[in-house]
Amino acid sequence: MMATMGYITPEVTGKLPGFLSPSAGLKFADIPNGLAAVSKVPVAGWAQIAAYFGFVEFSGGFDDYKTGTPGDYGFKVLTSSDPEEKTKKLSAELANGRLAMMAIIGMFFQD
16 A cells, blocks of 8 residues: 555655765656666665665564464554454455555556
């Protein structure tokens, strides 16, 4: 769902000011939207993105799948303490995630 917002937001609000890669003289405004950006971002930039993803994944801990339901962090505002209501909300979230996947693929296809 975040991917669709990341895809749409730069087109609506504009790009960030400044440089993506000062050593290469590459500005944020020089990077196209969508899949065309993949070939424009330097390899070091992709390495930084991969390193950050790894940090986020590994800093969260691995005991979640052993101690409870994955993704259930006890924040009852979004879910519920009632099992039936919780199942309903989690099913809606799953359906919305699938819809977002179809939306981003449609955006890729449109480019």
